[in-house]
Amino acid sequence: MSPGPTTAPAPVPVPAGLRIGEVARLVDTTPRTIRYYEEIGLLPAGGDREAGRHRLYAPEDVDRLRDALRLRTLLGVSLDELKELLEAEEARGALRDEWRHGNPDSGRRREILDQALGHVEHQLELLAGRRAEIARLERELGEKRDQIRARITEQP
The missing domain is CATH 1.10.1660.10 (Multidrug-efflux Transporter Regulator; Chain: A; Domain 2)
Structure with missing residues (x-):
């Protein structure tokens, strides 16, 4: 696949x-x-x-x-994380439709913006976690590379 x-x-x-x-x-x-x-x-x-x-x-x-x-x-997210990302995207889409076509009053417009912000912040948290894991792996691989290079220079 x-x-x-x-x-x-x-x-x-x-x-x-x-x-x-x-x-x-x-x-x-x-x-x-x-x-x-x-x-x-x-x-x-x-x-x-x-x-x-x-x-x-x-x-x-x-x-x-x-x-x-x-x-x-x-x-490279888990299926649960993927589901969260997609659900947040769908929720933002529904809020966007309500904003554009629902003719919300100013109070509801503020609620829509607050909810949309919450969804985006949650998505960003998931991405930040993934980015931290990738950075950790990158550091580990860099250290291994440096160790291998050091051993190469030690060889006669």
Whole structure:
């Protein structure tokens, strides 16, 4: 299984009603990964289909899967952390829609901003933790490199 793209793919229109194999090819993963992401709640499970019928994926499902795979690969986060990042992103999207289309009064606008800020701060905390782990690994590898170089210079 390929981990998926690490850079944002160029926006490509995704037709509605794709089957799981088509989605898997489109985002460079496997149907098994898609089913697992549905099972653990990273993707909506599409429970509105008739029994015995194949699930059809909407463009929004493909976008969310693409985002999940990209973040997982890019950040190396756990599935729980990935779920938190995606949930925060969805919550901010809902707040953004309410701001733009809900005509909130000034009090509610302040609440929306406070909630959006909280989601962004939580996402930044997750990223800072990942960055600290990477910096720690980088220091360890640098020390090992220095030790190896020292041993090389000690050799006759």
